[in-house]
Amino acid sequence: MALTIAAVGLAGCETEVTTGPGTPGQARAIKPVQASASALPPAEALKGAVKALDTTSYNFGIKAGEVSGGGRIDPAAKSANMQLTGEVEKISISMAYIVIAPNLWFKGDFGDELNQHWGLKPGAWLLIDKTKLTSTASLPINDAGAPELGVTELFKDGLSAVERADATHFTGTVDMTLANSILAPSEDTLKGAGAKAKAVPFTATTDAEGRLTSFKIDGAGIDPNLSMELTFTGFGSIQPVTKPSNATKAPDSVYDLFN
Template sequence: MRHITVLFVLALTASGLTGCTVETQVGTPSAGRILGAPTADLPPKEGLLAAVDALDGTSHTYKIKQGNKTGEGRIDPANKAAMMSMGGRVEKLDISVAYTVVAPELWVKADFGPLLNKEWGLDPAHWLRIDRSKVGASATLPIDPAGAPRLGLTELCKDGLGEVERTDATHYKGTVDVTAADTVLAPSSDAVRKAGTKAKAVPFTATVDAKGRLTDFTVDGDAIDPELSMRLTFAGFGSVQPVTEPADAIPAPDSVYELFE
């Protein structure tokens, strides 16, 4: 499905988060970094990247805050499963979008209000099973080609981190290029266009725990554009509820696939 930002805009215009992206990608940690290694023993940038890698090695929950939009989810890398929900008020509409991934399957649940739900064939009471063969190769999905969850932070930090400083043993600050990753939480093209080159160096702060796992990543874009600000918090390491196939899922109608184009 399109970027969540685009879905909010689509709902608003009756045709249809921002900041840092959140990817949880199941795979091999980046070369040269050891999961669980004391991040204070590494150069600042490598220490922060190691903390991000540590998220890929254990199940966890997360929360998102972007403007008036909030979200949450949980990740189970070992079972290639994840879920995410986002919601907020756009003008006078209460909008919500949720994803469930149990590799290689994907389900979506969305509520754009009665009129737009009817126009797009959305049933907010049921999860919609997505036939990935009907989704174009250029669509931005919360799932990679192998079926693993792909919601955003690993890519952003791998490709987008600029200068990184360590302020103490567990805290970092620096800048990040919020345009570096194309995932479901990427900034809208409108926000990026308005920000111009400033979007490539947005201030951030980060916190890791005693085991070197990322617990907080805050992108502060308010001075540039509030749409470039986001806070992510991570918790529940190793103790999340299983992510399972939605029991009430129904096949997505053809009209829903227009949202992926």
């Protein structure tokens, strides 16, 4: 899947993402999804599994190509982190976000020339002043500063033709034109796919408690950039998201990445 990377100012570039999950750590109490999820209609059961990600902490992974990363989300603490590394249009990139509402930190490395242009120092965390942002659409936060990485937002409204292969496996289609986050396909990808982007095939898997463990979008037959695989692990047992040490205020030049 081509990820919208307006967030890193690489105009016209598309990223493809793989990711590894975070490391298990301190546990948080969680509520089981629904013990009788297998008795629900397929669409209702799957939407319930997606919605459940809003109420428990988890690690997530993304796999889609030449960029790799991962992260974790804790809805109760309104905190999250995300790391992405790889190559976009022959440019090596590395970027990471930490969100602890209402604060957002960023670090990035795009090579000497771009680093100098944007005032970046590899490995250095920068505190982002949200009042200097013209929009949060290209960042992993909502307007209130809470984490919104696009992991669940991508699927809440666009699932159709959902069928159940068995108690834990689902198929259907997802409308990728409804995506509006840093995980959304680029405008060029959607334009090229046309109406087909409204019904991209997917497969999904839940665990015995009805929690979503994987979601694979298979758009290869339409456009390779409409393919993505997400994994979810560590429900209720992730390391807490903590703010970076020695962070400094972002220079004005950094905001060219986001605005």
